[in-house]
Amino acid sequence: MPSHNKLKSRAAANVVSNIQIATNIYEMVLHHDDVSRATQPGQFINLYCNGKATLLPRPISICETQSDYGTMKIVYAVVGAGTEEFSQRQPGDTVDILGPLGHGYDMHEGVKEHIIVGGGLGIPPLLELTKRLIGKKKVVLGFRDETFLVDAFKHYADELYVATNDGSVGEQGTVIDILERHHIRGDMLYSCGPKAMLEEVQPWCIQHEIEGQISMEERMGCGFGACVGCVTKVKNQETEQWEYKKICSDGPIFYAKEVVFDV
Amino acid sequence: MPSHNKLKSRAAANVVSNIQIATNIYEMVLHHDDVSRATQPGQFINLYCNGKATLLPRPISICETQSDYGTMKIVYAVVGAGTEEFSQRQPGDTVDILGPLGHGYDMHEGVKEHIIVGGGLGIPPLLELTKRLIGKKKVVLGFRDETFLVDAFKHYADELYVATNDGSVGEQGTVIDILERHHIRGDMLYSCGPKAMLEEVQPWCIQHEIEGQISMEERMGCGFGACVGCVTKVKNQETEQWEYKKICSDGPIFYAKEVVFDV
Amino acid sequence: MCKSMEVNIAGITFKNPVMTASGTFQPRECGDYVDMNQLGAVVVKGIASEPWTGNATPRIAETYGGMLNSVGLQNPGVDVFLQEDLPFLEQCDTKIIVNIAGRMIQDYCEVAEKLQGTSIAMLELNISCPNIKEGGVAFGTDASMVEKVTREVKKYCDKPLIVKLSPNVTDITEMARAAVSGGADAISLINTLLGMVIDVHQRTPILSTKMGGLSGPAIKPIAVRMVYQVANAVEVPIIGMGGITTGEDAIEFILAGADAVAVGTAGLIHPTALTDVVQGIQYYMDRYNVKHIKELRGLVK
Amino acid sequence: MCKSMEVNIAGITFKNPVMTASGTFQPRECGDYVDMNQLGAVVVKGIASEPWTGNATPRIAETYGGMLNSVGLQNPGVDVFLQEDLPFLEQCDTKIIVNIAGRMIQDYCEVAEKLQGTSIAMLELNISCPNIKEGGVAFGTDASMVEKVTREVKKYCDKPLIVKLSPNVTDITEMARAAVSGGADAISLINTLLGMVIDVHQRTPILSTKMGGLSGPAIKPIAVRMVYQVANAVEVPIIGMGGITTGEDAIEFILAGADAVAVGTAGLIHPTALTDVVQGIQYYMDRYNVKHIKELRGLVK
Numbered sequence A, B: 001m002p003s004h005n006k007l008k009s010r011a012a013a014n015v016v017s018n019i020q021i022a023t024n025i026y027e028m029v030l031h032h033d034d035v036s037r038a039t040q041p042g043q044f045i046n047l048y049c050n051g052k053a054t055l056l057p058r059p060i061s062i063c064e065t066q067s068d069y070g071t072m073k074i075v076y077a078v079v080g081a082g083t084e085e086f087s088q089r090q091p092g093d094t095v096d097i098l099g100p101l102g103h104g105y106d107m108h109e110g111v112k113e114h115i116i117v118g119g120g121l122g123i124p125p126l127l128e129l130t131k132r133l134i135g136k137k138k139v140v141l142g143f144r145d146e147t148f149l150v151d152a153f154k155h156y157a158d159e160l161y162v163a164t165n166d167g168s169v170g171e172q173g174t175v176i177d178i179l180e181r182h183h184i185r186g187d188m189l190y191s192c193g194p195k196a197m198l199e200e201v202q203p204w205c206i207q208h209e210i211e212g213q214i215s216m217e218e219r220m221g222c223g224f225g226a227c228v229g230c231v232t233k234v235k236n237q238e239t240e241q242w243e244y245k246k247i248c249s250d251g252p253i254f255y256a257k258e259v260v261f262d263v
Numbered sequence C, D: 001m002c003k004s005m006e007v008n009i010a011g012i013t014f015k016n017p018v019m020t021a022s023g024t025f026q027p028r029e030c031g032d033y034v035d036m037n038q039l040g041a042v043v044v045k046g047i048a049s050e051p052w053t054g055n056a057t058p059r060i061a062e063t064y065g066g067m068l069n070s071v072g073l074q075n076p077g078v079d080v081f082l083q084e085d086l087p088f089l090e091q092c093d094t095k096i097i098v099n100i101a102g103r104m105i106q107d108y109c110e111v112a113e114k115l116q117g118t119s120i121a122m123l124e125l126n127i128s129c130p131n132i133k134e135g136g137v138a139f140g141t142d143a144s145m146v147e148k149v150t151r152e153v154k155k156y157c158d159k160p161l162i163v164k165l166s167p168n169v170t171d172i173t174e175m176a177r178a179a180v181s182g183g184a185d186a187i188s189l190i191n192t193l194l195g196m197v198i199d200v201h202q203r204t205p206i207l208s209t210k211m212g213g214l215s216g217p218a219i220k221p222i223a224v225r226m227v228y229q230v231a232n233a234v235e236v237p238i239i240g241m242g243g244i245t246t247g248e249d250a251i252e253f254i255l256a257g258a259d260a261v262a263v264g265t266a267g268l269i270h271p272t273a274l275t276d277v278v279q280g281i282q283y284y285m286d287r288y289n290v291k292h293i294k295e296l297r298g299l300v301k
């Protein structure tokens, strides 16, 4: 029998703060010692709702951890009933969480130049990563219009590029436009963002022969590998055949070259 | 078209206080101007839960109203998920309510001697009634063992009898024992309590030729007459045939002689 | 009321697609909570040829996201309905649909005949109530019976006839096709699903009838699925119901193929649910600039 | 673990009546949350003769009090299961039940044959998954097919066979009787109910397959009703499931006639639900001084 030193379980985390940082976007700081300490950049937590109709977990990436204080920060958009409920939480309230879940980004030793590419709500999990990576860090952040978290990245990025679709802030264009425009190169690329963006990041990596790690997203039933709901197609490097892998427990981070996007 | 001066609806009431007054029994004061002012003794309100599994209303009788302050008091036992949830409410929280619902006790003018008979959780709604009745008020309260609200009745009762099944407080016996033991007589009897008690109160009224009004209870779907779920058998005084009447909207108060108990 | 919410079902025009679900709305009592003039139609609780007493209590049990009922079609009978309730309803500016209940085909026909020539707009044939033990149940789960009872009732009344289907079947499209073969002018679905709740402390079923009909938000995905299946199987208009609580829920049914919707359990829990749904549909139409509600009908393929 | 929770099904003794519901428990991943040694049995996700890729995403949609899934029986095939998963499971002190999936009778037989002679305790025949388009569905809703597939599979394996029934039928007792005629040693029910959820903003079904299987607390009253009906129709042991979240829910199924229970969706939402249910049963037995869990079986008449 596999030994069970400590079984993980859902637990209430204290809300330390919960503030709006952009239109419909909130930043919540939660206190939970174990989860905060165990988290690796790119991992996520399940948040659970109190609402009557919302049984399933809401997976949200961990943006930053302050493990000395046992706290962690998440940044989330209000898009439906669950995130709406979270946005109402006040400091002192609690929220049930489970985590950290999934595998974070591989931080290989010896990688010297890092390219970090985030789009929209995919930007938050890249913050802790950028903090922890050692070497030269080139960060490209793409937004639709309004920006957020840019200042936080300034502390850790060696180069920071900000783009908006409409050019209202930073440069105009997509993250790929920026990568091209500034001839950004490096040894490893780390990305998180909307599927449409990742679908362009993947060929960019291949074209420039840069190893990439991308974070996938899918509707989840459990978040820890039990329901086989949250799969993505992943190519077996030997057989060249794809198979479905679970985003929650085999990912959410996959190597860019492995992922097969449906067209 | 029937005119709609003001449509009634569910509304949040503020919790003024919520304290435990006996084992598993709580007294909650709620603030809601309209409901407080409109309430007649014997009426009830629906309380709605936030819990995920508890959609249906919880009907709770109104114990007392302080219409000057727009407040009302309810006394409830914690017996399941809904009442458990209510017991957790703190002053300053809100609870959704609808009411007042049903018809209260008829308070006929000219009735001189009133007999008020309550058992257990049927006692609360009799308090406001006892307050408002004019004439001589003989109050009989029966409990299993622990008593509650007795002091409140002291202010308004001319005669007050307290009985417990085990005799631990007041006299030993049932409310019927008390009525008999003390030869209590009057012009009108008002009762609320467990079905088993009401089933004994009914023949007692008939035997002593005292008009009685009793408050019925049943599992409810709506509380306002829409679902036809909460019926009780009521005898048509002319045809001698029974028909099902809705406890929530035709009652909860019925004349004792009309009610047909199933055996 | 915005004209763009108008719907037409079997030649009858409704000011909007929102109706009460039969058995969950008593005009006299509910009128204190809902302005009936704002509803597309009021569907009256199942009316039989004679008064029915209904089942013993408890008739209601709570479930997660829903409720069971075993009211058993308590009703005053068609004669009392015509004398006492119809005149009251006629004062409202809404269409009246009468849901008819029966134990034998003849019962249904008798009610249909008596409603002929009255002000009511349509009939709804309830062959699907799980709460009566006699013939009624079998009607709703046997395609040949569905066809037969529909055909018979059509003979007694030339008002448009809605046939209300039971979800307690293997293949809902088979029942829908049978109703249409029998002459149904419209289909409504779903009635309640058969369920049971046991009190583990008392060790008895909560309902006096042991089993009862499950309704409320819990059943919505089953109802949407069935509406979608039936919309793709028959050509007649569909009135969808089962767990509708908000305007978006109503839109979900319409996108699945419903022409109109009915709101039942939600109105028991939120007395204003019916008008909230009307407003929610309006809000959705404004937001997405939908000119006529019928543009949305069956848009999901 | 208290001895009084032991149950015996078709000659196999389980330390307690709580099992995982097939498809909702992956031993490797869930082992971080649940001590499998505390479970009566682990029921493995549907295994087919060949690897199945399953359906496209989205495979999950939320509903009120439940969820839809259209995983479509993604599985590595029986050979990989035997090589990689079974040795892992064998380390646990619990019984192993393998749920077998197929598109044709022959598929089921092939898997059954390969499981012969292994350490697994029982087989569960999944003829009721609504998420595969081929034969599987028809099997579960046609009594003669239920009987036939049961009879055939029995020929290939002498381990006790559980037949898992679909709730998407008019008469569940007919299917149960057919399974028993075919030689089923036990019946498990219910599998998921067919449902659909539409995203009203995108105007598309949420699931890639449009429809999927509804599970969770929302379906519990339907499941309890079916367990009750089946317990009164056949003599074989019953494994009840559908929305069980607490010990009291489990007791409800046992009072309705189940010998054992399975927990699915609740364990996705509360990873410790399985062991919570075991403890909840224990608590109930202590409170009411129940000596053997079997005393409660079918107590509600």
Ligand SMILES: Cc1cc2nc3c(=O)[nH]c(=O)nc-3n(C[C@H](O)[C@H](O)[C@H](O)COP(=O)(O)OP(=O)(O)OC[C@H]3O[C@@H](n4cnc5c(N)ncnc54)[C@H](O)[C@@H]3O)c2cc1C
Binding pocket: A044, A054, A056, A057, A058, A059, A060, A061, A062, A074, A075, A076, A077, A078, A079, A080, A081, A082, A083, A084, A121, A124, A125, A216, A217, A218, A219, A220, A252, D061, D062
């Ligand atoms: C691994 C992972 C990490 C994520 N990290 C973040 C983050 O850091 N910040 C952030 O704002 N969002 C993040 N998301 C998306 C976030 O989970 C959804 O926006 C959220 O669950 C929506 O919940 P809701 O109740 O507000 O919306 P609703 O639409 O009401 O949700 C209904 C159901 O759909 C699911 N759902 C809806 N949208 C999505 C989606 N895009 N992806 C997955 N499931 C969805 C919900 O979980 C729920 O089960 C992440 C998703 C995944 C899978």
Ligand SMILES: Cc1cc2nc3c(=O)[nH]c(=O)nc-3n(C[C@H](O)[C@H](O)[C@H](O)COP(=O)(O)OP(=O)(O)OC[C@H]3O[C@@H](n4cnc5c(N)ncnc54)[C@H](O)[C@@H]3O)c2cc1C
Binding pocket: B044, B054, B056, B057, B058, B059, B060, B061, B062, B075, B076, B077, B078, B079, B080, B081, B082, B083, B084, B121, B124, B125, B216, B217, B218, B219, B220, B252, C061, C062
């Ligand atoms: C007109 C009326 C007045 C009442 N007044 C009071 C009062 O003043 N104080 C008080 O303590 N209780 C009163 N009750 C009983 C009270 O409504 C129930 O105890 C309460 O609803 C239980 O809810 P729960 O969620 O805690 O229990 P659960 O058992 O979890 O409730 C489950 C369901 O059963 C219903 N239910 C359970 N027990 C009863 C019951 N005895 N009567 C009716 N429905 C029930 C609930 O409303 C709910 O729908 C009254 C009941 C009625 C009908």
Ligand SMILES: Cc1cc2nc3c(=O)[nH]c(=O)nc-3n(C[C@H](O)[C@H](O)[C@H](O)COP(=O)(O)O)c2cc1C
Binding pocket: B221, B227, B228, B229, C021, C022, C023, C024, C045, C046, C069, C071, C073, C099, C126, C129, C164, C190, C191, C192, C214, C215, C216, C217, C219, C241, C242, C243, C244, C262, C263, C264, C265, C266
């Ligand atoms: C208390 C109650 C009584 C009902 N009575 C009837 C009835 O008399 N005739 C009928 O056709 N349907 C009846 N129904 C079924 C509803 O009309 C509706 O089909 C079902 O409840 C699903 O809708 P909902 O989830 O919005 O309630 C009744 C439902 C409830 C809850």
Ligand SMILES: Cc1cc2nc3c(=O)[nH]c(=O)nc-3n(C[C@H](O)[C@H](O)[C@H](O)COP(=O)(O)O)c2cc1C
Binding pocket: A221, A227, A228, A229, D021, D022, D023, D024, D045, D046, D069, D071, D073, D099, D126, D129, D164, D190, D191, D192, D214, D215, D216, D217, D219, D241, D242, D243, D244, D262, D263, D264, D265, D266
């Ligand atoms: C994600 C998911 C996958 C499932 N996969 C299977 C399966 O492979 N085989 C099977 O027989 N049942 C499968 N089921 C059905 C469950 O075993 C169970 O019968 C059903 O979910 C009802 O129980 P619940 O409400 O506790 O989840 C699955 C259910 C879910 C939610």
Ligand code: FES
Binding pocket: A219, A220, A221, A222, A223, A224, A225, A226, A227, A228, A229, A230, A231, A246, A247, A248, A249
């Ligand atoms: S969400 Fe359940 S396996 Fe990933």
Ligand code: FES
Binding pocket: B219, B220, B221, B222, B223, B224, B225, B226, B227, B228, B229, B230, B231, B246, B247, B248, B249
């Ligand atoms: S509770 Fe619905 S009619 Fe009384």
